[in-house]
Amino acid sequence: MHDPIKLLSTDFDGTLHEESDEPPIPFPAQRMIGRMQARGVIWVINTGRDLPSLLDSLVRARFPNRPDFVVTVEREIHERRDSTYIGWADWNSRCGKAHERIFAQVRSDMPRLANWINRRFEAKVYEDTYSPLCLIAQSSQDADVIHDYLNDYCSNVPNLTVVRNHIYARLSHADYNKGSALAEIARRVGVTPGETAAAGDHLNDLPMLSTTRARWLIAPSNAVEQVKALVRQQNGYVSDQPHGYGLARGLEQIEMSCRCD
Numbered sequence: 001m002h003d004p005i006k007l008l009s010t011d012f013d014g015t016l017h018e019e020s021d022e023p024p025i026p027f028p029a030q031r032m033i034g035r036m037q038a039r040g041v042i043w044v045i046n047t048g049r050d051l052p053s054l055l056d057s058l059v060r061a062r063f064p065n066r067p068d069f070v071v072t073v074e075r076e077i078h079e080r081r082d083s084t085y086i087g088w089a090d091w092n093s094r095c096g097k098a099h100e101r102i103f104a105q106v107r108s109d110m111p112r113l114a115n116w117i118n119r120r121f122e123a124k125v126y127e128d129t130y131s132p133l134c135l136i137a138q139s140s141q142d143a144d145v146i147h148d149y150l151n152d153y154c155s156n157v158p159n160l161t162v163v164r165n166h167i168y169a170r171l172s173h174a175d176y177n178k179g180s181a182l183a184e185i186a187r188r189v190g191v192t193p194g195e196t197a198a199a200g201d202h203l204n205d206l207p208m209l210s211t212t213r214a215r216w217l218i219a220p221s222n223a224v225e226q227v228k229a230l231v232r233q234q235n236g237y238v239s240d241q242p243h244g245y246g247l248a249r250g251l252e253q254i255e256m257s258c259r260c261d
């Protein structure tokens, strides 16, 4: 069969994997991705998680296939070599330096931002390796208000942005996100956006859910409205099924539409 898709980029949590499902990666998605990889399609997991957490969840999900590439913390690229993942040193180093520079500019403002949040909300605000300010809000509603506040702050700092996923948020350099990381992988493996599919469910997926990155776009039924609207606007597929079930449906639809061409 002629494969319309040569590169598949899937978000992990909420798009492929749902902890409360059994199995967490549903069988239709396992079969579909397994078949695609067997035909030579390159599979990228494009996630906000770090690498150990992602690999641990893949083991626990009992899905034997492994992605060819992993994008972690929405920006760092790793390539599979046999059973391990090797970071792309040049991209990851450029990415790391850009973040060091921009975080050095804003670090002294972080206590003020944390105080603003802590005075108004029961939220966890902390610094980690990836951001001088990380947020875990108690609810999406709280996170919405805090997100607006952080967006206002970022609007005064060139190239600083907020990366939001449900109740979680962190700061990031605007040039490094799921979309730019996907574009870099595509460029280096020689695949065009016209041969790429991308699937996601939340705001941190928006940069890759664009036809400038991927011709085929998929959102599961649990995707937030902004994601569904963007995918629909670009003639993508919004499933009535959740998580990996919706992803599998979307991939089937792409195959079927290409058989009819």
Ligand SMILES: [Mg+2]
Binding pocket: 011, 012, 013, 014, 015, 200, 201, 202
């Ligand atoms: Mg997600």
